[in-house]
Amino acid sequence: MEQALLSDQKQEESLSYYQYVGRTASFSAPSAIGEEVSVDEIRSASVFSDPNYYPPSIHSALVASPESDPSQGQALVFQGGYGEGFQQGYISNQFGRPILDEVEIRQLLIDHVGHRCCWASQPARRWKISAIEDCNVYVGTLETFIEERETVRETEPYAGGETDGKGTGLELGLWELDLRSEFPLLFVPHKELRAKIPHSEAKEKCSGCQGRGEIPCPTCNVGLEPGFYKENQMSQCHVCYGRGLIAHRDGSDTICNKCNGNGKLPCVMCASHGLIKCQTCNGQGSLLTRNIALVRWRTLSNRKVSATTGAASVPDEVFHKARGVQLYNTQAYQCNPAYFADSYLLNRFSSEVIADRTPIPPASRVICERHTISVVPVTRVTMAHRNKAFSFYIIGVNREVYIRDYPSKFCWGLCCCLEWLKV
Numbered sequence: 175m176e177q178a179l180l181s182d183q184k185q186e187e188s189l190s191y192y193q194y195v196g197r198t199a200s201f202s203a204p205s206a207i208g209e210e211v212s213v214d215e216i217r218s219a220s221v222f223s224d225p226n227y228y229p230p231s232i233h234s235a236l237v238a239s240p241e242s243d244p245s246q247g248q249a250l251v252f253q254g255g256y257g258e259g260f261q262q263g264y265i266s267n268q269f270g271r272p273i274l275d276e277v278e279i280r281q282l283l284i285d286h287v288g289h290r291c292c293w294a295s296q297p298a299r300r301w302k303i304s305a306i307e308d309c310n311v312y313v314g315t316l317e318t319f320i321e322e323r324e325t326v327r328e329t330e331p332y333a334g335g336e337t338d339g340k341g342t343g344l345e346l347g348l349w350e351l352d353l354r355s356e357f358p359l360l361f362v363p364h365k366e367l368r369a370k371i372p373h374s375e376a377k378e379k380c381s382g383c384q385g386r387g388e389i390p391c392p393t394c395n396v397g398l399e400p401g402f403y404k405e406n407q408m409s410q411c412h413v414c415y416g417r418g419l420i421a422h423r424d425g426s427d428t429i430c431n432k433c434n435g436n437g438k439l440p441c442v443m444c445a446s447h448g449l450i451k452c453q454t455c456n457g458q459g460s461l462l463t464r465n466i467a468l469v470r471w472r473t474l475s476n477r478k479v480s481a482t483t484g485a486a487s488v489p490d491e492v493f494h495k496a497r498g499v500q501l502y503n504t505q506a507y508q509c510n511p512a513y514f515a516d517s518y519l520l521n522r523f524s525s526e527v528i529a530d531r532t533p534i535p536p537a538s539r540v541i542c543e544r545h546t547i548s549v550v551p552v553t554r555v556t557m558a559h560r561n562k563a564f565s566f567y568i569i570g571v572n573r574e575v576y577i578r579d580y581p582s583k584f585c586w587g588l589c590c591c592l593e594w595l596k597v
Contacts (some may be wrong), residue, residue: 213490215479276303279555283566286575296583297557297564304563309484312520313548314497314527316509318474319361321540323348325371328466331456332377338464343373349539351467358471360542367469374465380455387459389452391444406447408438463588471541474532480523484554488567492552492576496569502547509545523547 218582283298325348349370357363364523379385390403410416416428418437427433440446501511502524512524524547534540553568566577 189348213493218479251329279303279306279568282573282575283555283557283577284567286520287576287580288582290580292584293580294584297559297580297582298382298492298507299320301557301559303555304558305554307484307554307556308482309488309492309567310552311479311481311485311493311550311552313521313546313550314478314480315360315544315546316476316527316531317544318512318532318534319541319543320472320474320534320538322470322472322535322542324468324537325467326468327463329461329463331454331458332462333458337375337377338373339374339375339377339464345373345465346371348467353469356469361473361544362471364470364472366471368465369469371465371467376463378461378463380452380459381462382454382461385459387452387455387457390447390563391441391450393443393474394441394446394448405445406446407441407448409441409445411439455522474534476527477531478523478527478530485552488552488554489576489578490567491522491549491578494568495576496550497572498548499552499571500546500548504544504546505542505544507540507542509543512545520547 229464280303284295287293318416323443348371351371353367353369356367356369381388385390391407394407395403411418411430411433413432414420414437416437418430418433418435419427420430430437433439444450446528452459455461499518502514504510504512508527511521511528514520524545527547528545538568554565555568556563556565564577564579564581566575566580568574569576
């Protein structure tokens with residue numbers, strides 16, 4: 175199956191059902207979600223590529239020169255399984271078809287040129303195929319879907335009424351909570367849930383006020399020992415400066431309206447009572463505490479991109495046209511490396527992806543893993559005649575041809591058949 179490898183928006187997974195997964199093992203139908211890879215990743219991967227990393231039977235499966243050994247083009251066959259009744263994974267057999275020879279390569283080019291009214295067919299028909307180069311890109315991913323749980327203590331003022339404490343039943347353990355109805359779809363990026371743990375409530379005396387519901391006013395009782403307070407503490411009126419009168423320019427005095435002539439004002443926080451309401455218990459004197467399970471589901475992902483050396487010089491437009499072909503897809507409780515019957519080195523690539531598995535946090539469990547290997551099939555063909563040469567690309571299993579500089583055009587930018595007009 176083909177998947178877009180380069181896209182402007184990431185594809186979203188949509189499943190019409192969710193299968194509950196236990197702690198031991200789980201299997202699901204293989205997914206076919208494509209991977210988005212940037213051109214920069216491809217360029218970077220090609221720098222560190224080994225030209226002998228993949229055998230011709232894998233990375234040159236699309237096209238090959240007539241001198242290639244036909245026996246190299248065997249189909250990819252999956253061997254092995256993970257239990258009766260479950261499909262552990264699948265390997266695409268799209269690369270098992272016969273390898274293109276020079277006649278087929280030339281015919282693809284002739285057909286492409288034939289749709290351009292002002293392109294001469296002589297180069298496509300007469301020029302010699304001088305080189306066929308693999309420019310494939312391989313993408314390996316391992317997604318680990320985990321569930322994390324931790325206990326947090328939640329406190330609120332106790333306003334009376336019954337509590338769901340130990341007297342009403344045995345408190346459940348953190349991992350004994352049945353949250354199947356809350357499970358998200360597999361491999362969602364992130365979901366968080368707060369769930370009350372049954373029979374975990376308890377009534378406690380408020381430590382902030384020692385159960386009184388009030389605490390000493392911090393303004394009126396500066397420097398006093400904890401638990402002690404003073405009443406009727408007043409402060410100087412800031413309008414009349416403690417005189418109780420307001421002086422005027424004509425020499426007369428009037429009573430200060432702010433303090434009513436007293437010269438002092440009561441505390442703005444406690445009205446000089448010396449005590450204020452405890453904010454911790456909201457004046458109730460008691461707190462209701464309970465254990466809350468904080469549950470997170472998230473997907474840990476790691477990806478490895480490997481490109482052949484020839485991919486470094488492929489135009490960006492080619493990779494944007496190319497569509498990734500999924501070679502392998504498996505989903506299990508714990509994925510093992512893929513097995514390709516005719517490619518030890520591609521198996522090694524899969525093993526490297528598995529070996530880079532993201533560490534699992536201690537307070538979590540693995541629900542499921544998904545391992546995929548995809549390839550972007552791109553082949554560059556060079557044709558030459560005397561001292562002239564040009565290259566074109568055969569892209570994907572659909573064998574789309576891409577040419578940027580065809581040597582024999584006669585429209586000089588005036589014809590609607592040109593590539594720059596996207597026709």
